[in-house]
Amino acid sequence: MIDKQLRVVLAEDSVILREGMVELLIARGCAVVATAGTAPELLAAVAAHRPDVAVVDVRMPPTHTDEGIRAAIEIRATAPGVGILVFSQHVETAWAARLLAGGAAGIGYLLKERVARTSELVDALHRVATGGTALDPEIVNGLMHGGRRSRVDSLTTREREVLELMAQGHSNRSIAGLLVVSERAVEKHVASVFTKFDLPATEADNRRVKAVLAYLAETGA
Template identity: 55%
Template sequence: MRVVIAEDSVLLREGLVRLLADARIETVATAGDGESLPGLVAEHAPDLVIVDVRMPPTFTDEGLRAALAVRERRPGTPILVLSQYVEERYATDLIGGGTEGVGYLLKERIADVAEFIDAVRRIAAGGTVIDPEVIGQLLGRRRGDDPLEALTPREHEVLGLMAQGRSNGAIAADLVVSDGAVEKHISNIFLKLGLQPTQKGHRRVMAVLAYLGRADT
């Protein structure tokens, strides 16, 4: 796997390079700002881009805008956005362009190296990984008329794990239930969100978008 990293903190940037190298993941280029990221991606065509949200010169959303520019110029490029704090808008802006190969994690997750490397590999393979704290905040502010209110607590758990990019088997293992039980929960989620088998678009993706407040359900 080949990776491009955009992170203004030299210490964190070099730490990521070493951490990835230990997992046999090659960093082909690095940047200390968001402006140069699209050019580096065009030059190296990496399997994954890791980018900090807040970068020079204003330290607001330069990294996110660079990530969106990469996805616009090279659709399907897997992107992992790192953030110091939970910022829901950045997560929903990123995932609004499609959930395949997208990740949004708090920087503190890097400390759990095994989990972080697993997330990196899943995103590069086309999966979706959204930080549990972001999901928790989004869930906590749902309106009473939201269709997600019809879901049971267990269905909320399943959909939350789907938003983190977990497969059915991984969800079953996390919840200590059978694969069949997970499939039943997912079917109920689709039904309650009005996502029919014949509806255009991938129902799993559309369910995650609804969960993150970006889909018109």
């Protein structure tokens, strides 16, 4: 049970969806400190409230194209301590790659169908608020198979499965449970991914994030 109440700013231009999400988040113990219907309103709300997480729709007024992503990238630059969870109706791998280009820590990207599952949404919020990563499996799949791959091509099927789950923010223990294998087996696959991606151990070991970023860079998305 997570005791800390998350402070959330929610940006969604659909009033009905926005109000529904506010009710769901409050019911699950989150504090929605502000809502926004446009990117400028979102940026102002984040500056004023400094929430734990900003939940952002990719498509927002006036053009309903990439206003949300651009606002999220600006938040990353101006308020790096704020976690970002963006959501979209469709798999938008190019936009996901733009958001992740500055680092995967504290970033989430979910499809709207996943957002509708409250437990998954709240779990993702807590994950990004603590500097973790929460990527929708379909987004990860699109990033991994969307373009040129060299080191990614060298991975075995199981190693790719492990890497996808790593990108979604799962621990080795969680991956072991999902794949129904031992945690030691997962550790071996992770070590192999690090080796193939030429990621030696360092004093501040953040190779999991670097492994995810490495394959994102090679997709050319």
